[in-house]
Structures are given as C-alpha cells and as structure tokens.
Amino acid sequence: MKKIRNADQILTNGNFASRETVLEIADKTLQRLDSYHRIKSIMHLDGDVLHIGSRSWDLRRKKNIYLFGAGKACNHMAMAVDHVLGDRLTRGIAIVKIHEETDRFNKTDVFVGGHPLPNEVGYQASKEIIQLVEQSGPEDLFIVVISGGSSALMSCPVDGITLQDEIDATDVLLKSGAGIYEINAIRRHISALNGGMLAKRIQDVGAELIGIGISDAVGTPATGDIGEPYTAYKSTPIGPDATTLDDARATIANFDLADRLPKSIVDYLTNAGPEQETPKAFPDNTYFLLNTLPDSCIYAKEVCAEMGLPAVILTSFLEGESRDAGTFMASLVREIQTYGNPVQAPCVLLSSGEVTTQILDSKLIKGHGGPGQEMAVSFAIAAAKTPGACLLSIDSEGTDGTAQVAGGITDSESLKAAQAKGINLYQSLREHSCFEALDAIGSTVFTGNTGTNLCDLNIVYVPALKEGK
Template sequence: MTAYAERKANLLRIVEGALRAVAPDPALRSAVKREDNILAVGGREYDLDRYDRVILLGAGKGSAAMAATMEDLLGDRLSHGLVATKYGHGLPLARTEVIESGHPVPDEAGERAAAALLERGADAGERDLVLFLLSGGASALVPSPIHGVSLADKQEATRRLLECGAPIGEINAIRKHLSRFKGGHLAETLAPATVLTLIISDVVGDRLDVIGSGPTAPDDSTFADCQAILDRYELCHRMPESVVRAVAEGCAGRASETRKAGDPCFSRVRNVIVAGNGMAVDGAAMAARKLGYTPVVVDAAMEGEARDQAARLIRLAGEYTLGAGCAPPPVCLLAGGETTVTIRGAGKGGRNQEWALAAALEMDALGTARERLAAMSLGTDGTDGPTDAAGAMAFPDTASGERSEEAGRALADNDAYTFFTRTGTLLKTGPTRTNVMDVAAVLVDPA
C-alpha cells in the first residue's frame, strides 16, 4: 500500500470512529433505560403508569433515528408520535409519523410540520408525558413565522444570515424571535404536560437555548440582541422589511419576547443531552490510537472562519514535524466544533470542504514537511453545505505544483466542491441521521 493510500484509509477509519460514537441508537440506549414501567434518564425516574399517554414528538436531522430507538424502548406504551426531519433522513416507523422538510433554508413542508407538532403539543394534557427528540437542523426544519412575517421572508432572512458568516448562536437568536415554535414557545404550548427533551447537540458549549433554537428551553437572547446582530453585519437594508420591522417592534416593547427563565411553562420540563461533539472527537481519537497515532485534541470548541481554523491547525502540524509538539509523530491532531464561511464567491461547497481546501493550500506552504501530513474535515450529519458530500480530505499533492493556483482560485470563489470533485477526495457518507457539528483531523507521520 502506498503512503497516500494508507493515509487515506486511516482518515476514513477516523471518520468511521467519529460517526460510530454519536450514532443515535447507542447514544439513546446509553442515556435512557427502561425496566418494566420505569423510564430512567440521567438519574431521574419516570413511572409510565402515572401517565395517561406517552407522546413522541421531535425535530432535527436525527429525529427519525431517535424515534426508532424510542419506539423500541417504549413498545406498546407509546400512544403516538410525529417527528420532522431533513429530506432523505426519514425512516419507516411503526407508531410515529415522519415529515421531511427543507434544510438549511426552510420550506412549506417544514411549516406544515411545525403546525402539526404545535397542534399535537396543544392536545397534551396534565397527565401526559411528552418525549421531545431534538437534534441539529431543527431550527430550519420547523419554521413557524410570527404574525406579519411570511415563510418567504424567513427564507430570505435565513439566506442572508448564512451568507454573512454569522455564528449559529446569532442566527438562532433571530430565528427564535421570528418564531411561534422556538425560544421556549413549544414548552409553552406543551404545558401542563410533563416534558422530557432528549437532545443530540450540534452547538459549541451545548447551550440549550441555541440547540434547535431552544423550543423547550428558556431563552437568554432579546430583541435588542437581534437588532445588534442586524447592525453588526449591516443587514438592515438587505433583510425583508417585515423582519426588520418585527425586530424594531420588539425593541420598542410592542411584541412579546421569547420565554425566559422562571416562566411557569418550564416547571415540568427537563432537557437532557444524550450526545454531543465531544463524543465524536473522542471516537475519532480512539480510532486514531488504534491506528498507532497519538491523539492530541487541539481545540474542543473550534469556531471562526473555516479557512483560518484550517491554516492554524496545519501550521501547528508543521511544528510537530520539527519535533516542537507535545508528542513525537505519529500524531493525530483533532479539533471539534463548527466553523463559518463568509460567502464571497459564486462557487459550491460547505464549511468542511472549505476547511480542507484551505488546509491543502497551507500544507503546500510548508514545503517538504507537507509530505508527512494528511487532513480531513467532516460534517457529522453527512451533508456539508448544499452538496452531497460530508467534507473532504487533503493530501501533500492536493494543492501542490500546478494545482496550487487552481486551489487558490477555488478558495476565493468558495468553490471547494468542484475542486475536490476533480481530485477525487470528497468525503461522502450519505445521511448519518445524527448531527454533532464537525470533526477535523490532521495526521502527522514520522520522517
């Protein structure tokens, strides 16, 4: 096996390790136990005999897979269910209806899904237990615009926020304030039922108010925060007029805020995280160790521009080739989190592909040291941007020689997908039915 083939195989094994660690079924079965009619979750027990109905609701890229596990755990005790997930992520379920909808830009199917979830939620009573399955992507998958803001307006607002490179916390702050579902509003609808939300987190720091825009969690953000975000990215003149007006009305106190801590609607709500990015990074580290690499977690909360974060990690890898790292090669440098891309060009790609392209260019700048490196960046949901790839891999020759100029043009045009299609080093996993942000790895081999 050539050095290239071996490194590629090693990167793919690390990808497999990361995804295996955050698959919904084992994550849920580790967090949720049932013995007879007792459901045990995170040190608390729920006696199913105390409830008239057990209702399953959910939203997110992992919601169908999560529902399959919960159907198995609950058996005949489950009354009925409804989950919304991304196109292509659904599964045939026995007692749970699945609605597929658009992501990252919301669509009409998602609006119908949100309405159906709210309708079923409003039907829940004081003697019902509602299990809400929340995973990444929920913010886009279940749009429920406030009065005066159309779905088309929310679609345009989402596009503008994605294009400007705003981090997910800021994007979701605005989403929450334009929604009848997010920002604790679902909890308000579900009251007075007992609510247990089981969460696969796709947010750095696992902030409950940001994951899926916090449908069952208190919200710390305000309309004033939303106005500051619009001002920071100079969006006031590029956003739909209805969105700018809704934020201004909220700032003036003429619109209701999202639900805040201490609101009675949260008195019977519990939010439990069952999987997150740290588990994926740990899974990648375990796979790397089995391959003979010493895993080094460089950044467990990677944020910022994808190209900048890639360059930083490759420069650090260059230091390891000189013996300046904390361990001698072979080493696997790892980072987890979610970067952003400020769209400047008209190309096709996603943040993980852009990360890999920037990594390839930075490798080329290292000279002969690049021959000892290989890198990849993976979107754990299996979809990176509006493409069929989950990310991409970079090798010593990816952006060297004649390819260097082509790679530079592709990066400037945000066209990583086209570039990596030519090199044949896209990562394609298909829908993983989970989502815990991204995992990046750089292999540093011995001299």
C-alpha cells in the same frame, strides 16, 4: 455498517496510509456518537413503566404519549424512542433533513424539512405539532428529541412574518459572517416554536415534557453520565433560550443587516416588547443530554489511543473563516514536522467547533460546497509542503453546506492531483465550488445520516518526516 460509505473510493487517491489512518479514526468516532445506540443504552420499557437513566414514569397515568423530533440527527433519535415505546406511542412527528431508506418507524410520521433553508414541508409539520399540543392536556406526555438544525427544520414564524421571509432571512444570515449565536438570536425571536416556545406551549396546556437533546453549541461542556437529568439544558424548541431580543437587535446592527433582511423581520424585532421575549426557565421539565461538541474530540482521542497513536485536542472552540482554519492547520503540521512543536510527529491533531464561510455576494457562487470542504481545499494548497500530512474535515451529521456530502479529505498530494486535472484550487475557493474540485479528485466524504450532530469534526494526521526530507 461503516459510517463513511465511500472509503474505498477515497483510498484510491492521494497518500493511502495517511488517508486510511484518518478514515479509521473518523469512522470509529462516529460509531460511538450514534444517538440511536446512546438512547437505547439509557431507555427501556418494563411493563407499564418507562425507564430513562435514573428516572422512571408509570405510563398508566398518561392518556396520550407523543413523540416530536427535529434536527439533523433526528432520524436515529426518533427511531430509538419509537422502537422503545412501540404501541405505547400515540403518535410521532419527526422533521428530518434526509429520509434514509433504512429508517424504520412504527407510529411516527416523517417529514423532510429544509436545511439550511426552511421549506414548506417543515412548516406544515410544525403547524401539525402546534395543533397536537393545543388539543392536549395535563394527562399527556410529550417526549421531544432535538439536535442541531432544528431551527430551520422546525420552522414556523410568528404571525406577520411569512415562511418566505424566514427563508430569505436565513439565507442572508448564513452568508453574513455572523456566528451561530448571533444567527439564532434572530431566528429564535421570530419563531412560534424555537427558542423554547414549543416547551412553553406544552407548559401552557399542563402536559409533561421529557426532552432528549444533542448540543452542538460551542462552549457547552463535555457530557458526563447521560442517564442523569441535565439541569443546565438550554435553547432549541424545548429549553430556555439564552439569547435575547437585544442580542437579535445587536446582530442586525453589528453585521449591517437592516437593509438586507426582510422588512417584516426588522420591524418586528425593532418594535418587539417584553411579551415577545423567549422563555428563560423551565424548572419542571426533565432533560437528558446525549452528546455535546467536545465529545467528538474526546472519543476520537480515545480511538487514537486504541490505535497506538498520540493525539492532541487543539480546541473544541474552533470558529472563524473556514479557509483560514485550513491554512492554519497546514502551517501547524509544518511546524510539527520541522521543529517538533508543540508535539512530536507522528501524531494526530483533533479539533471541533463551527467554522463559517462569508459570502457577501451570491453572484460569486459558481458551484457547491460548505465550510468543511473549503477547509479541506485550503489545507490542500498549503499542505503540499508537508509530506504525508492528511486532513479530514466534515460536518458530523453528514451534510456540509449545499452539498450532500459530509465534507472533504485532502493530503500533501491533493494540490498536485488537482493540477493534473486542470483544477485551480484557488479559483474553487473564490467561486465557492469546492465540492466540484474535491469530487473530481476523489476527496469528498460521504456518510449519509450519521446519527449525531456535533458540528465540525477535524482530524489531521501528521507523519514524521523521512530521513533526508
């Protein structure tokens, strides 16, 4: 099945050849990143023995086997483990963002949590997870699959902070301009499960933990042999937390949040002592890492090579304001087409990371969208001067911001197409209504769940200028 489900619609608009090229690269890259197939490639059951990569476990020595999962790629990750274990599984709980009709589980209950803002369903599922852990013991095995988005989906604030407090805080943080590290420094330190607290609970009852993760953290190195245990696993509910209470307090100060966050959270973080710090090491746990942020660009470059297209990985550290990133990409295309710097056209430019959109006043919001869509719109404005150039910017897990689309795709004809429909793209950026603008010109990208979660994937096709252009 194709990952990009509305490709036919996308190809009825704009520059057909450029869009077709970019869509093919994106689709084949997402196929390679699908966590269901990644897990099944290293995990299998041989009689009573569970094999994961180079490690194995005799399940006759285990009383109960539990599967927990949370994240935007959790559907595919949890399904893979559920399918491998079959009747060996005692019970599973998976907290997902979107429950697809094609999801099929044997012994796993699926809860649709809230993302980017937590919700009551995710909260109740998290409390069930805590209850199961508390009644477990040394003979039990926990297999936990985690991808990006788990901080919101597996939401369970500490005593004294309500779910509504956490929802309000998340909303403020996401609009503050803070990076994901700063945001997580606060979210992890007010959680009963995140920031390694789930692993600590499992450790406290003496049970064994196997963690399988996808890391969307900017700066994590590319994966190697995914069948070998990963010793540098960090953060999320099951790994040691790299952020500190001091980081959380610094975020409040640096982004002037003391009067914008709920008072219960500010007070808790201000007064928290060493006993409220998140755990920093779990040497006895076994972790496997399926994919990291640089992998998407690496796989995309391999796909380009198979298609006979020169490709350059610009960066897997892309951060900052999304609309600025779109404008920069268009300016780089213009440099390549005009002067051949830093590479000659035709070529493909690849980048990944996590751009953000700063919204200081929610009253400015007149529609829907997300960073990928804003990047695509800003590219469209500047790319009118770059004949044939095309950019696809998506959140690789399948949803971008407040819209149920993965992102957007625009090219050198998109500005003109918008103007023909009476759409002012500058106004769409100001009012954060880029979904409505892109949808009107057939330039949203719809995937549904992709089975991965590696933040942003940006693909730019740069054709050579024709003679006389």
